[in-house]
Amino acid sequence: MIALLPQVEICDNGICDLRNHPLHRTMVSIHLPGELRELMKRHGKRNIDLANLLNIDPTAVSKILTGKRVLKAQEAAAIHDWLGTAVTIDAPIATPIPIIGQVSGGNWREAIQQPIGHLPSPDPSIPKGAFALRVVGDSMDRYVEDGGTVVVDPSDRALFPGRFYVVLNDEGETTFKQFATDPARLVPCSNNKAHVEITIGDGTAFSIVGRVIWRASRM
Known part of the structure; x- marks a missing residue:
């Protein structure tokens, strides 16, 4: 578990067993678009919700969810705050x-x-x-x-x-x-x-x- 900054401030050397502290959230890394779609479905989130969150066109959301578009760092951070999940989606290699x-x-x-x-x-x-x-x-x-x-x-x-x-x-x-x-x-x-x-x-x-x-x- 990686402690968030406020947790570090109340824990000795950033190591804390207060797993029920309000600031605790489960960190799950997502590397595949399908996993992100499944997590959004679990949270009742729609494609348009993700588009509004990232301030992008819905067509760009479709590309993210099919692996055709790489998430920018700030977009991944926004999704982390939105779903409590670390997200990394690798795009396919573009052939010359x-x-x-x-x-x-x-x-x-x-x-x-x-x-x-x-x-x-x-x-x-x-x-x-x-x-x-x-x-x-x-x-x-x-x-x-x-x-x-x-x-x-x-x-x-x-x-x-x-x-x-x-x-x-x-x-x-x-x-x-x-x-x-x-x-x-x-x-x-x-x-x-x-x-x-x-x-x-x-x-x-x-x-x-x-x-x-x-x-x-x-x-």
Whole structure:
């Protein structure tokens, strides 16, 4: 047992057998997110309660409780006071993301596969199999400048309005655009007005390479 400071002051040399002293609490170290979830359930605490305690977004709480986000020192201390429990949650190791080539940030352009190196993973939750591409062109410069880097999830190909995708046509050319509906089309997000929308269903066959889930650009 480790004595709290007020207990130290009333005990000889900080060693005290007054286990029933009001300041005593059982110290349980938690290292796994599942254990924290179980302890919260035992105390009748909800995710929103933890979000309010730490003053963070509920989505950040979900990442904590699934091991995708590391607790900061002050957050662990706050949970200790909240639950009487020492908490340490280790996040999974983030795997570097391979930069495998280039993608056009403009008109359709031949896909170029040329390993460039690796990008440090910006988030451990990025799925395995994700890869990065360098953007060539300025048709998406409101989000990613010419020469910037995007991370693509090839397992996420379902089209949803407002999301961003790398698209491949039947001639082996790619482009990076935002998807929109009514009508279905690929939309440039550029300060350069020369770029135009690409209508889907105009006779050009295409496939979705994957959804763009992260961006990384030099400032």
